[in-house]
Amino acid sequence: MSSTSTSTSTSTSTSTSTSTVTERGEGAPASWEVFLRPRRGLAHQHVGSVRADDAAMALGRARDLYIRRGDPLSLWVVRSDSVHAVSPDERDPYFSNARHKPYRYPEQFAPLTVEGADGDPHQ
Amino acid sequence: MSAQQATAGAPTTERDEMEELQAHFDALIAAGETIEPRDWMPDGYRRMLLRQLAQHAHSEIIGMQPEGAWLTRAPSLHRKSVLIAKVQDEAGHGLYLYSAAETLGVDRADLLDALHRGQQRFAATFNHPALTWADTGAVAWLTDGAAVINQAPMTRISYGPYARAMRRVCLEEAFHVREGYDLMRALCEGTEEQKRMAQDAVDRWWLPAVALMFGPPDTTTGGADARTAAIGASVSRRAMAWGIKRHTNDELRQRFVDAVVPQAERLGLTLPDPAIRWNEERGHYDFTPVDWEVYRRALGENTHWARQRVAHRRAAHEDGAWVREAAAAYAAREEAAGRTEEHA
Amino acid sequence: MTLTSDTAPAVPEALRTDPDLAVQLLRLGDDALVLGQRLCQWITRAPTIEEDLALSNIALDLVGHARTLLTLAGRRDGTGRTEDDLAFTRSDREFTNALLTELPNGDFAVTVARQLAYTHYAVLYYEALAGCADPEPAGFGARAAKEVAFHRLHADNWTLRLGLGTPESARRMQAGLDRVWPYTAELFDEDDVLRRLVAAGTVPSPGPLRTLWEQEVTDVVTRAGLTVPAPGWEARGGRTGLHTEEFGPLVAELQSVHRQFPGGTW
Numbered sequence: 001m002s003s004t005s006t007s008t009s010t011s012t013s014t015s016t017s018t019s020t021v022t023e024r025g026e027g028a029p030a031s032w033e034v035f036l037r038p039r040r041g042l043a044h045q046h047v048g049s050v051r052a053d054d055a056a057m058a059l060g061r062a063r064d065l066y067i068r069r070g071d072p073l074s075l076w077v078v079r080s081d082s083v084h085a086v087s088p089d090e091r092d093p094y095f096s097n098a099r100h101k102p103y104r105y106p107e108q109f110a111p112l113t114v115e116g117a118d119g120d121p122h123q
Numbered sequence: 124m125s126a127q128q129a130t131a132g133a134p135t136t137e138r139d140e141m142e143e144l145q146a147h148f149d150a151l152i153a154a155g156e157t158i159e160p161r162d163w164m165p166d167g168y169r170r171m172l173l174r175q176l177a178q179h180a181h182s183e184i185i186g187m188q189p190e191g192a193w194l195t196r197a198p199s200l201h202r203k204s205v206l207i208a209k210v211q212d213e214a215g216h217g218l219y220l221y222s223a224a225e226t227l228g229v230d231r232a233d234l235l236d237a238l239h240r241g242q243q244r245f246a247a248t249f250n251h252p253a254l255t256w257a258d259t260g261a262v263a264w265l266t267d268g269a270a271v272i273n274q275a276p277m278t279r280i281s282y283g284p285y286a287r288a289m290r291r292v293c294l295e296e297a298f299h300v301r302e303g304y305d306l307m308r309a310l311c312e313g314t315e316e317q318k319r320m321a322q323d324a325v326d327r328w329w330l331p332a333v334a335l336m337f338g339p340p341d342t343t344t345g346g347a348d349a350r351t352a353a354i355g356a357s358v359s360r361r362a363m364a365w366g367i368k369r370h371t372n373d374e375l376r377q378r379f380v381d382a383v384v385p386q387a388e389r390l391g392l393t394l395p396d397p398a399i400r401w402n403e404e405r406g407h408y409d410f411t412p413v414d415w416e417v418y419r420r421a422l423g424e425n426t427h428w429a430r431q432r433v434a435h436r437r438a439a440h441e442d443g444a445w446v447r448e449a450a451a452a453y454a455a456r457e458e459a460a461g462r463t464e465e466h467a
Numbered sequence: 468m469t470l471t472s473d474t475a476p477a478v479p480e481a482l483r484t485d486p487d488l489a490v491q492l493l494r495l496g497d498d499a500l501v502l503g504q505r506l507c508q509w510i511t512r513a514p515t516i517e518e519d520l521a522l523s524n525i526a527l528d529l530v531g532h533a534r535t536l537l538t539l540a541g542r543r544d545g546t547g548r549t550e551d552d553l554a555f556t557r558s559d560r561e562f563t564n565a566l567l568t569e570l571p572n573g574d575f576a577v578t579v580a581r582q583l584a585y586t587h588y589a590v591l592y593y594e595a596l597a598g599c600a601d602p603e604p605a606g607f608g609a610r611a612a613k614e615v616a617f618h619r620l621h622a623d624n625w626t627l628r629l630g631l632g633t634p635e636s637a638r639r640m641q642a643g644l645d646r647v648w649p650y651t652a653e654l655f656d657e658d659d660v661l662r663r664l665v666a667a668g669t670v671p672s673p674g675p676l677r678t679l680w681e682q683e684v685t686d687v688v689t690r691a692g693l694t695v696p697a698p699g700w701e702a703r704g705g706r707t708g709l710h711t712e713e714f715g716p717l718v719a720e721l722q723s724v725h726r727q728f729p730g731g732t733w
Contacts, residue, residue, distance in 0.1 A: 028232040036216070039448065048288075049222045051231055051517070053454035056624055063617075064520045065215050068208075069295070088161050167653050187511050187519070194507040194526075198724040199551045199733040200500075201533045202526060207507065211523040214516050255661025256724045313732045320728075435511065445639070449632025456631065 031080035034059040034065075036072040045078055052077075144378055152366050157283035160226040168365050172282050173227050174243075175367065180220035181238045181245035187213045189253035189263060190207045198256060202306065206259060209299055216292045223284040237438045248335045248421045250429035257317075257324035263303025265328050265383065269336030273295050280372050281366030304386060311390045318391075325387070326395045333376060333396075334413045334421035342373040351415055377407055384408045489544035489670055490563070490660045491602065493553070494535030494706060495592075497564035500554060501714075502585060503529030504721055505572055514575055521621060524584075528614045535607050551733075555725035559710055566705040567650040569714045573643065576636070579625040580643035584651045586619035587675070587683045595671040604670055609730040623687050628693025641693050652701035655680070 029051040035044040047066050052058035058077040067075070086094045102108045144163040151158060158164055191210050197203035221231045237243040248266050253259060276295065278290040310321040324398055340352055341359040355372075362368035370378075380399070387394050398411040411417065506526035513519040534550045541548035569584060572578050586623050596608030629640035653689060657665075657674040665672045704710065725731070 029447075029454075046387055047220060048291075049225075052216070053450040053628075054457060057450065057454075057628075060521065060621060060624065061517045064517070064524050065218055068211065068215060068524075085161070088163070184516060189571045191511040194510055195504060196724045198555070198731065200537075200554055201551075202528055202733055203507075204534070207510070207523050207527045207530065209529065210510055211520055214520045214523070217516060220521070300689070307611030309733055314728060314730055317575050317728055317731050371630050371700070439514070443518070443575065445630070445633065445635050446514035446518075450628050452632045452636075453628040 028051045030058075032062070033080050033083060034058075034062040034076040035076040036066060037074040038070070038072050040073060044074065049080060050077070079094070134424050152281055152364075155366075157286060158281055159283045160228075167361075168367075169223070169227055171362060171365065171367055172285065173224060173229060176220055176224040176227070176285060177229075177234050177237065177243050180217045180224060180234065181243060182249065183213045183217035183220060185249045185436060186240070186266075187217075188243040188435055189249060189251070189434055190259050192253055193259045196256065197259075205302055205306075207301065209263065212295050212299065216295070219288040220285075221290055226284045236442065237320060237435065239440060241433055245432075246350040247424065247429075249432060250330045250423035250426060251327065251331050252428045254327070255320050255324060257307070258328065259318040260303050260306035260310065260321065261324035261328040261425060262298050262306050264305070264386075265325070265332035267296060267299040267303055268383060269332045272375055272382065273336060276369035276375075279366075279369065304390075307390055309393070311392065320389075322392055325392050329395050329418070330421045333380065333410070334418050337345055337376040337379065338372040338411075339418050340373055340413050340415065342371050359403060373413075376413060381409050381412050419465055469719065473720070476505060482510055483645070484545040485669065486545070487660050487667075488666050489540045489665050490603070490672065491670060492536050492540040492543060494563045494565075496540055496553070497530045497562050498568045498585075499536060499590075500533035501564040501717065502568040502581075503527075504717060505534060505548045505568070505570075505581075506578075508561045508572055509578065518575075522578075523619045525621065528611075528618065532607075532611050532614075535611075537605055539607070548672055551725070555722045560708045561714050562705075562710065562714070562718065564705050565650070565653045565706060566702050566711060567647060567730075569653060569711055569717060570647060570650060571713050573646065575625075576605050576629055576639035576643035577646050577725050578643075579622055579629060580647045582618065582622040583644075583684060583687065585624050586615050588654045590619055590669075591676045591680055591683075592673045595673075595676065599670045601669060626687050626693075627691045630688070630693045637692065638693065644688065644693060645696050646698040649700050650702045653703050653705060656703065656704070656706060660704070660708065 022024075032050050032052055032055065034047050034050055036047050037044045050058055050061040050065055052061050055077060059075065062075055064078050137212070145165065148162070148164060150166075151162070154176040176461040187210050190206060190213075194203065194206055194210065197206050221234060224234060225231055233242070238245070243354075253262060271293065274289055274293050274305045278286055278293055280286045281291065305327075307321055339355045359368060359371050363371075384394065384399060396411050398409060401407055413421075503588050506529065506614050509522045510519055510526070511521055516682075533554070537550040537553040537709070541550070541553055567576045567581060570577070570581055590612050591607040591667075592636035596604050597612060598608075599605050611705050626640065629636040631637070655673045655677040661672045661674070664670050725733075
């Protein structure tokens with residue numbers, strides 16, 4: 001399922017620290033990230049962000065903006081500056097180790113049945 | 124390795140690093156991958172995106188006004204509901220796009236300020252007044268119809284947050300066009316007076332739609348403003364190389380004309396361009412080329428309405444200042460008191 | 468499914484023509500229509516774009532309620548008038564909304580005060596309506612109560628924020644409450660029509676809900692650091708078609724296009 005998120009305002013700052021702080025202009029309301037559980041069986045998905053001064057207003061605005069159609073089961077808002085992210089400088093140490101460990105993937109090994117992967121009940 | 128870590132021999136290292144970043148960016152674009160907010164991007168790319176996103180968002184917000192003026196006068200409760208939902212979607216689209224713009228490191232408040240001060244533009248289409256009820260139908264059918272053709276390729280724009288916002292926008296926009304056509308159909312099947320009102324609206328909204336919704340000509344050559352057109356063409360080429368644009372303005376314009384002419388025929392309405400006719404050879408409808416002069420004429424700049432749109436927006440913003448201040452003061456007080464009630 | 472007159476089942480007892488019920492449904496429908504019309508006047512003029520969205524959401528729900536209620540009213544009064552007949556061809560003297568709903572928007576605080584009063588009343592009344600025997604008003608009440616509960620949350624949230632925000636917002640919010648309060652009593656008025664409906668067990672009266680309503684709004688207003696206006700003069704007239712002078716232009720605007728094209732189809 002493709003993500004339909006429109007933004008992650010936390011990602012705007014590219015400081016080198018692991019946490020990013022959304023800069024607030026004077027009087028500009030805080031940014032909140034919005035998550036919806038579209039239906040049972042699915043995790044909450046990031047759908048975008050809203051601006052609001054407090055959580056109750058953020059929930060109301062998220063409802064008005066992202067639930068004009070459809071009936072999701074649950075709605076979360078999280079202050080954007082509460083999201084901690086890995087900075088671009090740290091990307092390599094964080095994200096580049098998997099491709100050097102082929103043994104983590106099942107297709108690296110002999111199939112369990114003569115039909116190969118197709119007959120493998122574990123797949 | 125980061126720029127900060129580069130030490131002696133910095134000039135070479137920094138240049139190497141810039142080249143590496145540029146190469147990585149170019150490779151992502153070439154592979155049709157999206158650029159995400161924390162990726163390195165060339166300044167020109169960021170500026171072009173920001174300009175386009177801001178203009179796009181402002182257009183949605185200003186675009187609420189011509190139709191919004193008819194909310195209190197919709198002639199049936201069904202049409203009133205539909206129009207409220209549509210104007211509401213436009214506010215929503217503006218907000219999606221402002222959010223996407225904010226991922227490029229600008230603040231929503233600054234974008235609105237720029238709109239209010241006339242420093243950033245919006246689609247000149249909305250400089251035109253909605254004078255009758257039929258205008259709400261013509262706007263939805265023609266300008267939203269143009270917008271959908273414009274915007275469908277933008278769901279694949281190279282900048283991730285913009286593309287995701289556009290997927291959401293396009294899903295919702297499709298309803299607007301259908302609704303506009305449906306509204307015009309009702310008028311055309313109604314009384315003579317209703318049909319006259321529909322034709323009058325189409326006469327006034329055709330040029331703004333066909334000229335302005337697609338931007339200035341960018342493939343036609345010659346004419347009085349060949350130089351300006353050439354500049355337009357070079358901007359389009361750069362935007363296309365960056366995956367910000369997928370088709371030329373003129374290509375999309377032709378697509379729009381091809382789509383609308385048969386619809387107008389079915390409605391029994393005449394598009395106000397005597398040059399419209401099917402060209403068997405090209406497999407397209409011919410129409411009066413939108414050259415620089417036609418485009419200028421359509422702009423409607425420096426009219427009463429062009430000025431009114433921003434003034435209206437600014438007045439709402441200024442009148443609401445005390446409300447925004449109150450919300451901020453309340454939140455600050457609650458936060459200081461350590462209260463984080465979900466529902467007040 | 469098509470039913471010919473031969474095979475059409477007899478109209479159930481509960482769905483028969485009932486002029487009293489029609490009167491009450493029309494009052495509720497006019498409340499929703501007129502308040503929705505007032506909120507439409509805000510759109511593109513709200514303090515934030517987010518608020519344009521919030522107010523249009525509420526307006527959309529209210530117009531939806533009006534459509535259901537006017538349709539039911541036209542069916543139950545035996546005339547078969549449609550929602551549009553009732554919305555667009557009656558004169559202003561024939562509208563039976565409470566005066567509260569037609570009060571001009573004023574500043575945002577007046578609108579919030581009007582929303583506070585209306586939404587607390589409407590949720591209580593619609594919940595009561597949901598329990599009535601007639602399936603049509605009951606079904607409507609159950610659905611609408613949920614929608615208005617969200618509008619009520621919006622009104623509560625803003626009352627608190629304006630009341631506890633800045634000195635200016637507190638002053639305006641108090642002025643808003645003072646402005647609309649005399650117009651709230653009419654929502655709970657009980658006349659012969661309602662007394663007959665209650666006696667017949669058709670629909671409940673809003674009268675007995677007034678105490679609970681007062682408790683609810685007093686709680687919100689007090690938490691907002693504001694004062695519930697003292698009882699005093701009470702405005703009445705809307706239910707019998709005696710409206711404010713500001714109402715004429717509202718109806719004229721509502722009906723202008725519809726009336727401009729006689730015989731038009733939309």
